[in-house]
Amino acid sequence: MIGLKPNLKDLYDTVSSICRNDDSKTVYLFSSGSRAIYAEDIYNSLAYPPGFVIQFRYRKQWLPDDIDPENPSKLEQKDAVIVACPKAREVVYDGIDHPHKGSEYYYYPLRKGKITKAVFRGGALHVFCELSSRLITYDSGEDDGRSDEPDDKTVWNVGNKITELKDRPRYSEEEKSNDSFISLGSDLDLQFSSKTDNRLQSWKDQEDNWVRIVQALGKNPFFEETLFFRITNLYVLTENSANNILQTLRNLIDTSPRSPTFPETCAIYPGSDSPKGYIVDSLGQYRIELSLLYAGSVPDDAQDKILQIHSGRSLQTSPDRETMGFSTDTIGLNINPNSVYTDTYSDVTIDVESIASPQVDIPLIIRSNYLNKYGLFAVIVFGIFLSLSSKPLAGFLLPYTIEITETGKENLGTIITILGLGITTTGLRFYNPK
Numbered sequence: 271m272i273g274l275k276p277n278l279k280d281l282y283d284t285v286s287s288i289c290r291n292d293d294s295k296t297v298y299l300f301s302s303g304s305r306a307i308y309a310e311d312i313y314n315s316l317a318y319p320p321g322f323v324i325q326f327r328y329r330k331q332w333l334p335d336d337i338d339p340e341n342p343s344k345l346e347q348k349d350a351v352i353v354a355c356p357k358a359r360e361v362v363y364d365g366i367d368h369p370h371k372g373s374e375y376y377y378y379p380l381r382k383g384k385i386t387k388a389v390f391r392g393g394a395l396h397v398f399c400e401l402s403s404r405l406i407t408y409d410s411g412e413d414d415g416r417s418d419e420p421d422d423k424t425v426w427n428v429g430n431k432i433t434e435l436k437d438r439p440r441y442s443e444e445e446k447s448n449d450s451f452i453s454l455g456s457d458l459d460l461q462f463s464s465k466t467d468n469r470l471q472s473w474k475d476q477e478d479n480w481v482r483i484v485q486a487l488g489k490n491p492f493f494e495e496t497l498f499f500r501i502t503n504l505y506v507l508t509e510n511s512a513n514n515i516l517q518t519l520r521n522l523i524d525t526s527p528r529s530p531t532f533p534e535t536c537a538i539y540p541g542s543d544s545p546k547g548y549i550v551d552s553l554g555q556y557r558i559e560l561s562l563l564y565a566g567s568v569p570d571d572a573q574d575k576i577l578q579i580h581s582g583r584s585l586q587t588s589p590d591r592e593t594m595g596f597s598t599d600t601i602g603l604n605i606n607p608n609s610v611y612t613d614t615y616s617d618v619t620i621d622v623e624s625i626a627s628p629q630v631d632i633p634l635i636i637r638s639n640y641l642n643k644y645g646l647f648a649v650i651v652f653g654i655f656l657s658l659s660s661k662p663l664a665g666f667l668l669p670y671t672i673e674i675t676e677t678g679k680e681n682l683g684t685i686i687t688i689l690g691l692g693i694t695t696t697g698l699r700f701y702n703p704k
Contacts, residue, residue: 321535547633656690
């Protein structure tokens with residue numbers, strides 16, 4: 271046994287290398303589009319701005335061996351790549367008569383993200399992916415990188431890099447059960463847009479990449495006549511100045527961290543699986559701009575399609591519907607929260623009737639109107655105080671008056687009482703505890 275003594279340093283290096291390799295792996299999230307809810311994940315992953323979270327669900331039979339349903343948390347905080355993988359129903363690309371190697375699916379990498387939570391329940395793995403601003407670049411390297419439509423070979427080559435993964439969707443028949451719709455793999459040589467600190471600005475600047483992705487998807491019959499849209503720009507038109515002042519005063523007393531307000535996303539309620547949305551102010555005014563683009567050709571009845579905007583409680587939006595008659599368009603959506611007494615949950619939903627498109631839900635928290643909540647309450651209390659303390663106040667004011675008679679004293683008390691009642695009535699009139 272002499273000479274077989276283990277080298278502890280080598281053993282440590284080997285174990286460390288294994289751990290590092292596992293930590294550095296990327297999670298690949300596939301959506302086949304075989305059901306409407308899966309296709310919606312594809313559409314929504316290109317619609318939401320960075321910071322929003324999409325939930326993916328995978329039944330146990332579609333998990334690879336290296337993802338343990340008993341320990342799904344090992345996926346958390348890993349980088350993720352969202353991949354669309356429609357079934358190859360027919361030849362898609364000129365000169366390429368087969369889908370990607372060893373598969374009956376075509377692969378379309380879309381966007382990067384990060385896994386915020388993974389949990390196995392109800393017989394399925396639920397994966398929550400926070401979207402980044404980084405989109406795949408379908409660039410052949412032979413042009414100047416502008417939004418020229420990518421050629422067939424470029425689109426196919428980008429997707430073909432997914433075949434380097436050991437675990438991936440391969441076959442469509444259930445009896446060939448070696449399909450895996452979620453995979454742990456190395457960081458493939460996929461080219462994404464650059465990572466920047468200002469992710470909102472980066473997302474705004476991604477118009478060309480987004481258009482090229484939609485054009486790439488439009489080459490596949492599965493996405494023919496699909497309307498893609500994305501939230502492009504976010505603006506604060508007006509703010510509730512009184513609320514900002516009172517919020518600043520409140521922060522002097524309560525120094526606990528505050529959630530960021532519009533246009534930064536935040537968790538709507540505590541927890542790693544909380545939906546992400548925006549905090550808006552009572553009586554503020556906000557604007558969301560949408561970019562719209564049909565993949566492939568425009569439907570003949572496009573002018574009959576209606577983009578609908580549904581607003582939740584204590585919220586008004588304009589417009590509430592738009593006709594979709596063009597191959598590409600830009601729409602501005604104004605959001606006007608009402609005055610609320612307590613922080614109120616609401617939302618804005620955007621969808622299109624009778625057509626494949628994103629189904630976007632934007633959760634909102636409408637911040638209470640502090641002026642109404644605290645300011646008018648103080649006014650009411652002050653009015654009641656005047657009404658109930660008219661005689662003592664009249665007596666207090668007497669030394670500062672000249673030749674006040676007893677009648678004058680009573681009149682002064684009456685004036686104070688009337689003033690107090692008037693202030694109280696006015697405060698109650700505008701005070702809205704709902």
